[in-house]
Amino acid sequence: MFLIPAAKEREKAQKAAAQKKASQTPSTSGHSTPTARAMSPIGTPTKSSKKAGSNSQGARKSGTTIPSRKNSEGLSSMLLDLSAAGLQPREDESPRVDEPTPRVAMEREKLLEEARRELQASGQDVKKGVSLVVIGHVDAGKSTLMGRLLYELGRVNEKSRHANERESSRAGKSSFSWAWELDGTKEERERGITMDIAMQSLSTAHRQITILDAPGHKDFIPNMISGASQADCALLVVDATTGEFEAGFERGGQTREHLVLVRSLGVSQVVVAVNKLDQVNWEQARYEEVREHLKIFFGQSGFQSSKTSFVPVSAMLGVNLVERKSPEASFLDQWYRGPTLVDLLDKLEPPVRDIESPLRLPISNVFKGQSSGICVTGRICGGTVQVGERLRVLPGDETAVVKSIDLDERSVSWAAAGSNVTLYLTAIDPIHLNIGSVLCPLNDLVPLAICFNARIIVFDTQLPIISGASVELFHHSRDVPATISKLIANLDRATGSVTKKNPRVLTKGTSAEIEITLRGDGPGGVAKPIPIEPFAVNKDMGRFLLRRGGETIAAGIALEIRH
Known part of the structure; x- marks a missing residue:
């Protein structure tokens, strides 16, 4: 039987309609149809199953339901929009788990009791902590001395030593190899x-001992002040070479200025390392000459002779740092029988720690930790801090929780006044942490x-x-512009009594x-206000320095905060 073309077209249309109807009818075989998969939202997994209803089970697992044909157009459109907006959870997504906030382990009174017990402990196995700032004129050999000392005490391994020698020699600065252990930045090395x-x-x-190696160049005095404000004691390194000691000690040299600065910031103990004696043939006369000049200046600057000591050394050769057994030390042994540098450092006395006062921790550095979180470093000027404690950051309205504490490269649960610590903080945006800000208790x-x-x-100012007068005020690691808005009175340096009210000028x-x-x-x-306390309340928080035109013109203590 033959069909005419029109009949053929009608037959094709009927077959197409039947196929379309069959595809829109829910499957009774238990298999997912192509149309059903197409109707699933973007990003929603679908699975085939040999049992009826497996599609709906898979959909419930992913958090969606496959719509029926009755209202498929509206629901499908809505689900597609939700999925595109990222509001539909994926099957392979795991729920976000917030990091637990550490809890405080001890009440304040119990913590204070433990801190007192540790500070009062004595015996052969007890090592008291003390922080030491290394100061002196540029090129006196401060970093070289500390790099060699760390090596002699086993703090620098042979691998690191050879790497520094190789790299410094390649850079044409082989004499700086020991210094490279502390001068680690590219610019410092160049x-x-x-x-x-x-x-x-x-x-x-x-x-x-916590070592704070300070810069000796006059352009970096602000950094030196930051280091000195974190120190209990000082190690002054001077160059015994003819002409070099004089250049550092006379006006404009940093030997004199550094001593004045550390004394003004509360440092009372100083060890003087007379360095590079090998370059003057270990002459005892030169050593004594340098020693006498400095002893006179110490007396003028307010240092007690009982708290200052001198030691002849050669940093480059390692002579008299830890021992005097090398062949080069035989020349020194002819006239010197005193202690080594380490012997003198071992006798430094930590000052009294103010653990009873509220926590005061000026931030000296902010950086991101190797694993996670934000880290701040600084010296605790008063009080105690422990893991889990919530602290206020001033200036500002932000708070942070102490996640962990590092002290002398070891993790501890608490730390007290006088400690140079690294705090790992959580529950705060790093943008709110700045150098010079102070961490303190909420109450x-x-x-x-x-x-x-x-x-x-007033110092020896021009x-x-x-x-x-416009000045720069330096307080811990912060320096801010300021004005000497009023001269109230001249005072007697010995008694503090008023000698003249409303003076016109202040001279050296x-x-x-x-x-x-x-x-x-x-x-x-x-x-902008700065966090500062009267000296009578907290000595470390009450000290400051004034500079103008690149020179330090005065040191002072805060007496009264004006509101």
Whole structure:
């Protein structure tokens, strides 16, 4: 039988309609149809099953339901929109688990009791902690001395030593190989000078010492001040070479200025390493000459002779750092029978720690930890801190939780005043942590000041200080523009009594009470308050320095915060 073309077309249309109807009818065989898979939302897995209803089970697992034909168009469109917006959970996604916040292990009184017990402990196995800032004129050999000392005490391994020798020789600076252990940045190594504070630790028989290697170049005095404000004691390194000691000690040299700065920041113990004696043939006369010059200046600067000591060394050769057994030491043995450098460091006395006061921790550095979280470093100026404690960050309204504490390269559950620590913080955005900010308890905040009264001692400045003078105020690791807004009175340096009210100028050597007001950065800038306390409340938080035109013109203590 033959069909005409029109009949053929009608037959094809009927077959197509039947196929379409069959495809839109739910399958009774238990197998998913192509149309059903196409209707599933984007990103929703579908699985075939030999049992009826397996598609709906798979859909429930993924958090969606396959729509029926009755309202498929509207629901399918809505589900597609949700999935595209990223609001549909994926089957392979695991729920987000927030990191648990550590809890405080001890009540404050129990923590104070444990801190007192540790500070009062004595015996052969007890090593008291002390922080030491290394100061001196540029090129006196500070970093070389510390690099060699760390090696002699086993803190630098042979692999690191050979790597430094190889790299420094390749850079044409083979004489700086020991210094490269502390001068680790590319710019420091290229320029051959220390630019920022390098922190290390070493252990002697009775002391655990935190080393703060400070820059000697006058351009980096602010960094040196930051390091000195974190120290209990100082190691002054001087170059015994003819002409070099004089260059560092006379006006404009950093030997004199560094000593004045550390004394103004509360450091009272100083060990002097007279370095490079091998370059003057180990002459005893040269050593004694350097020693006498410094002893006179120590007396003028307020250092007690009982708290200053001298030792002849050669950092490059390693003579008299830890021992005197090398052949080169035989020349020194002819006239010197005193202690080595390590012997003197082992006798440093830690100052009294103020653990009873509220926590005060000025931040000296902020960085991201190797694993996770944000880290801050600084010296605890008062009180205690423990893991799990929530702290306030001032200036600002933010708080943070202490996740962990590192002290002398070991993890501890708590730390007390005088410790140079690294805190790993959580529950805070790093943008709210700045160098110079202070961490303190939520219920005992450090005061913020824009204006305060202070007592200062004027140094050997070229220009006298007058009312309205612009200065830079240095407080721990923070420096801010300020104005000496009022000269209140001249004071007697010995008794502190008023000798003259409302003086017109302050000249060198003068002690005076003044009013300091902070200024904003640049023209029209708004002054921002800084965290500072009266010296009578917290000595470390009450000290500051004033600089102008690249020279330190005065040191002072805060007397009263003006509101």
